[in-house]
Amino acid sequence: MSQTGALPISISGVTKTYGQVHALDNVDLEIKSGEFMTLLGPSGSGKTTLLMALAGFTRPDHGSIRFGDEEIILKPPHLRDVGMVFQSYALFPHMDVASNVGFPLKLRKVGRAEIDERVRKALGTVQLDGYGERRISQLSGGQKQRVALARAIVFNPRILLMDEPLSALDKKLREHMQIELRHLHEKLGMTTVYVTHDQREALTMSDRIAVINHGKLMQLDTPRTIYDQPANRFVADFLGESTFLQLEEKAGKLSFDGKPVKVRALPGGSNAPILVLRPERLVVTGEAAARDMNQFKAEVTDLVYQGDSSLMYARLADGTEVAVRAGTRTGAAIENVAVGDAISLGLHRDDTVVIRDE
Amino acid sequence: MSDAAARIAATDAATMLHGANAAELRASERGERRSLLGLTSPAVLLVLVIMVLPVGWLFYLSFIGSDGTFSMENYTRMLESKAYGRIFWTTFKVSFLTTGICIVIGYPLAYFLAQLPSRAANICMLAVLLPFWTSLLVRTYAWLVLLQRRGLINEWGMGLGLWGEPLPLVHNLNGTLIGMVHIMLPFLILPLYSSMKQISPDYLKAASNLGATPAQSFWQVFFPLSLPGLFAGSLIVFVLCLGFFVTPAVLGGGKVIMVSNQITNNIELFFNWGAASALGVVLLVLTLAILWGASKVLPLDNIIGGGH
Numbered sequence: 071m072s073q074t075g076a077l078p079i080s081i082s083g084v085t086k087t088y089g090q091v092h093a094l095d096n097v098d099l100e101i102k103s104g105e106f107m108t109l110l111g112p113s114g115s116g117k118t119t120l121l122m123a124l125a126g127f128t129r130p131d132h133g134s135i136r137f138g139d140e141e142i143i144l145k146p147p148h149l150r151d152v153g154m155v156f157q158s159y160a161l162f163p164h165m166d167v168a169s170n171v172g173f174p175l176k177l178r179k180v181g182r183a184e185i186d187e188r189v190r191k192a193l194g195t196v197q198l199d200g201y202g203e204r205r206i207s208q209l210s211g212g213q214k215q216r217v218a219l220a221r222a223i224v225f226n227p228r229i230l231l232m233d234e235p236l237s238a239l240d241k242k243l244r245e246h247m248q249i250e251l252r253h254l255h256e257k258l259g260m261t262t263v264y265v266t267h268d269q270r271e272a273l274t275m276s277d278r279i280a281v282i283n284h285g286k287l288m289q290l291d292t293p294r295t296i297y298d299q300p301a302n303r304f305v306a307d308f309l310g311e312s313t314f315l316q317l318e319e320k321a322g323k324l325s326f327d328g329k330p331v332k333v334r335a336l337p338g339g340s341n342a343p344i345l346v347l348r349p350e351r352l353v354v355t356g357e358a359a360a361r362d363m364n365q366f367k368a369e370v371t372d373l374v375y376q377g378d379s380s381l382m383y384a385r386l387a388d389g390t391e392v393a394v395r396a397g398t399r400t401g402a403a404i405e406n407v408a409v410g411d412a413i414s415l416g417l418h419r420d421d422t423v424v425i426r427d428e
Numbered sequence: 429m430s431d432a433a434a435r436i437a438a439t440d441a442a443t444m445l446h447g448a449n450a451a452e453l454r455a456s457e458r459g460e461r462r463s464l465l466g467l468t469s470p471a472v473l474l475v476l477v478i479m480v481l482p483v484g485w486l487f488y489l490s491f492i493g494s495d496g497t498f499s500m501e502n503y504t505r506m507l508e509s510k511a512y513g514r515i516f517w518t519t520f521k522v523s524f525l526t527t528g529i530c531i532v533i534g535y536p537l538a539y540f541l542a543q544l545p546s547r548a549a550n551i552c553m554l555a556v557l558l559p560f561w562t563s564l565l566v567r568t569y570a571w572l573v574l575l576q577r578r579g580l581i582n583e584w585g586m587g588l589g590l591w592g593e594p595l596p597l598v599h600n601l602n603g604t605l606i607g608m609v610h611i612m613l614p615f616l617i618l619p620l621y622s623s624m625k626q627i628s629p630d631y632l633k634a635a636s637n638l639g640a641t642p643a644q645s646f647w648q649v650f651f652p653l654s655l656p657g658l659f660a661g662s663l664i665v666f667v668l669c670l671g672f673f674v675t676p677a678v679l680g681g682g683k684v685i686m687v688s689n690q691i692t693n694n695i696e697l698f699f700n701w702g703a704a705s706a707l708g709v710v711l712l713v714l715t716l717a718i719l720w721g722a723s724k725v726l727p728l729d730n731i732i733g734g735g736h
Binding site: 125126127146147148149150151152153154156158160161162163164173174177178221225 | 628630631633634635636637638639640641642644645648649652653
């Protein structure tokens with residue numbers, strides 16, 4: 071996927087404080103050439119600060135940022151040659167679409183005919199052929215988003231930065247654009263750093279996700295690993311709808327409510343082990359379950375029908391309320407339970423994720 | 429069946445035709461419109477009495493000749509006399525110069541204010557607005573004291589050896605311009621500042637990200653986006669200058685005669701209400717013509733406050 075034009079990014083020891091607050095706390099991050107990297111975190115986590123440091127709008131207190139072999143931490147933004155899509159799009163209202171997209175080329179003293187040609191091509195790439203003459207105020211949100219993208223890629227930057235570019239779009243368009251951005255990235259191959267607070271968006275689009283909280287890197291991994299093997303409670307909580315269950319540990323054996331709990335892997339450490347329960351990984355089982363299933367006795371407390379899936383709430387022996395999500399296919403086990411039923415919940419050993427308390 | 433009963437029956441039939449309460453809703457809407465009209469009528473009346481009537485009276489007076497009958501002599505005199513041409517030329521020259529100097533001083537100042545964090549900007553804005561709360565007359569006479577031959581500025585300038593002879597700072601065009609720029613500056617800065625504040629910093633970041641040097645960001649993005657505010661402020665200043673009276677009268681030393689000053693002369697010296705009225709009418713028409721012309725080129729809604 072990587073293209074000759076793409077550049078790796080190497081961030082090391084980057085720290086930025088505002089007063090007492092650590093917006094970035096000694097962040098190390100290696101982004102591979104041509105990679106789609108998402109910075110994921112809640113608002114105020116420092117993910118945008120990190121992106122702004124890459125663009126040059128925020129100067130870190132110390133640390134190093136290299137694009138390829140070049141240290142750029144002191145380089146002013148207009149010399150960095152990175153494309154950026156702003157959350158607000160920041161399309162110039164006094165210029166039409168073509169002038170907006172042609173703006174970076176005009177600054178680079180590209181000839182008139184070539185500008186026209188490249189603008190046309192860039193607008194074609196984002197499927198806005200023939201929109202060059204439009205005024206910015208005449209565009210819909212989705213079209214503005216595409217123009218902003220065209221403007222960010224028209225000068226063939228080797229790095230593309232995106233700051234929550236889809237957050238202003240409605241759900242349907244957003245999901246459509248996620249896939250489209252993904253395809254565009256595969257086609258153009260530039261190293262892409264994408265900031266979002268939407269975990270589903272991060273999982274959908276990224277090669278790798280860097281989960282950030284309180285200015286610190288919490289976990290860096292592929293979407294599947296981040297979701298299936300969260301490194302800590304924050305990551306487990308931020309991605310997916312997790313419920314946490316306190317386990318007992320004796321001589322390396324885990325148990326809950328007196329019954330042993332089978333796990334795929336137990337992380338080292340002496341802190342209390344915590345089981346991460348995710349609604350879609352739990353199933354309603356009969357009394358006789360497969361050998362590699364963990365079983366939990368529970369009482370149904372609520373049932374919610376949501377069309378594409380059903381949500382069941384059940385109380386475990388220790389009083390913890392867990393959610394179980396299942397498809398609404400006719401004959402599914404979840405369709406045959408009622409509030410108040412005593413049931414048995416199954417969790418496959420490989421879905422049994424245990425983390426250590428902090 | 430009585431008439432009333434028949435009418436009720438007919439209304440009932442109509443109501444049934446148009447839905448249960450269509451007639452009532454229409455009546456209530458009419459009533460609402462009437463009461464809105466009633467509420468604005470005192471203001472409309474006030475404007476009528478203190479604006480439209482006097483202007484209409486002046487308009488009428490301007491067509492009355494010295495013999496008390498209808499005549500165009502007040503207007504023909506204006507066309508024939510060179511003095512009037514010079515007065516209009518002075519009026520426009522002073523207004524243009526004042527507006528120009530206000531732009532040169534006001535734009536950087538508004539830009540500076542727009543960059544400041546809001547707390548500091550508020551304090552600085554207070555400094556800009558402070559003169560507003562002092563009487564115009566007081567400010568004008570204060571300039572007279574500062575600018576005269578033995579005034580503070582000349583004393584200091586000569587004391588520091590910056591110039592040998594006292595500079596002719598007052599009782600001429602210089603003094604008039606200094607005073608008028610001082611008085612007009614806030615009228616330029618306020619609309620300009622508010623239009624600059626509306627320019628999102630993201631635009632400048634985007635320009636910079638796309639490769640624009642700070643100077644290029646300013647001239648290609650910030651400046652064009654601030655133009656509506658600049659036009660608005662300039663137009664307000666220019667139009668206010670056209671009808672200015674006190675400052676040229678006090679600081680011009682009789683050498684800067686603008687239309688308003690001539691109007692006073694006509695009344696106080698020559699007791700010629702007709703001539704004064706004609707000047708007023710011409711000034712009003714010129715001002716309206718300028719505003720109309722500007723509205724053809726500029727989005728005047730922003731200036732008059734019609735919203736965006």
